[in-house]
Amino acid sequence: MDRSWVTWAVGQLTADARRSADTHLLRLPRAHDRGIELYLKDESTHPTGSLKHRLARSLFLYALCSGDIGPDTTVVEASSGSTAVSEAYFARLLGLPFVAVMARSTSPRKIALIEREGGRCEFVGTAGEVYEAARRIADDRGGHYLDQFTHAERATDWRGNNNIAESIFTQLAEEPHPVPAWIVVGAGTGGTSATIGRYLRYRGYDTRLAVVDPDGSAFLSAYAGGDAHGAGSRIEGIGRPRVEPSFVPRVVDRMIGVPDAASVATMRFLASTFGIDAGPSTGTNVFGALRLACEMTEAGRAGSIVTLMCDRADRYSDTFGDDGWLAAQGMDPTPFAAEVADAWRSLGGT
Template structure:
């Protein structure tokens, strides 16, 4: 194709991406809590995206950024290395733009991810290198194909800054307009790449909102210790057992300066909170959302204890999938955590299990 043709294709592709992102907002679902608490709790349900995850926004921004930068053209082979929802979203947007797509997947990738890649016309193959080298292997595959590797860790910050609108925060404040508490006391999210928490925190500060941002972090992840110690280079070497959130290192897109609190969450609390949400509110969610819920309940308990009315919004980053399994907790079973959530609902006290673990 000529330069003019390539530029015309890029302009059409970016317009198509903007149109896809400018449609209906994901729902803001209110959770039932005792009226006497004077605290409203909402779940921003990102599972309503076509690919069922908050990563849908990120991948759209990655494509937009790569096209605007000239890295993806009309005949570019797109490659990504991940065993999570980024692979499915990558295939979705490749099909939207008429591009070829390949996912390099770890050996233990859930069947739902493999099926999702195929459903949107993508190809996948099992990685030959260990998970720690997945991005490097994807880059090598892309180089061999003469294509482009989407690196959702290294490129997340720039992509979201330039192409991330509308963000989760944009929609939350639009949807809270007209409610009793249009500015929430807290917004709670997880951190995988760190892009969602960074864009949300920047939004709060840019608009001068009197709201705070909390990030939840599962066992083995680097965000809690890294944030506490003020070290952006912090690593644990441990993989997260909660799909979609938690990392063995602090990723480049994470912005500790816009985060007001990081809450460590035991792995067993995640499936407990998912079951509790389904039983008490009739809502289905995935493991990452369970982790966010556990942190949210601690924040709500604090507001009630201090007699502070307001609202709290949790970003529900994933929905339930057929092959979701209870994460193997490092130290505790889920049942005591579910019981602790029941006590929270009846007493408004922070959920803790025997021994004070919370």
């Protein structure tokens, strides 16, 4: 392995991190103070537009420093879209070919973003087929399979080093409740929840970690002691059909199931109420955060809750943003719209 090239490549990734060191922490404004502050960490402001920019950088650094990637390596990933968009960006930054393996149901907008970054897409029938297909393509080309689902929890330094958990607490330092009662995240690879859960224990915070997941998720069943496999979710990026190796359930304090239509209703609520055009997985996150906030209010507790804006709605304009597509999928967000609005009003919103 050419160590001088690896040194150069790590330098390129480090420079990217310095250019995009952090993302905004948005406080959702209310008309009346009921003692609960709800924050949305906007990960869509990364150069590749999603939470997965952090993960992709970490995966590349991990592979480079482990000797798995060299100047001529074809990089391969199994991804439902956003991770592959970010990985294609970093592959192009390093001058490496990149192949993303994904289900045919992946949003066309995400596919276009991968190709815009110079990546190539290979398609399989279902989300459960991506793993072996990606491994096979990497083996056939003498390349490297990044395998986000195995390596996410170990590639990120959970003790700090500008990870998302450290960033959240730094940004909350001057807020009314600087140590949040809850942090709420989805379970995609499991890497984000593992990083945050470990960091909370490492720093001795009382904050609890809630993982939200949509219909079809294997994580929900397995966490409750049931089957470790499921049908898989229609909410892209979360709700995996199997429990991924990077998921660390022992650092999760609570799991909350969120119906797909509720995720869409909350996604639309964010747009209409705050002008925040977020994707459906953000809707999943915020629906769970609202439920926890209502529980705190009913118990007479004050505090803060932080969740994540994973990506923007424009990636889903031809799917979750399309009423015809939703109807074809059997998803009607209308019954949940009133529930979300009522929850927000109970917290002092209008």
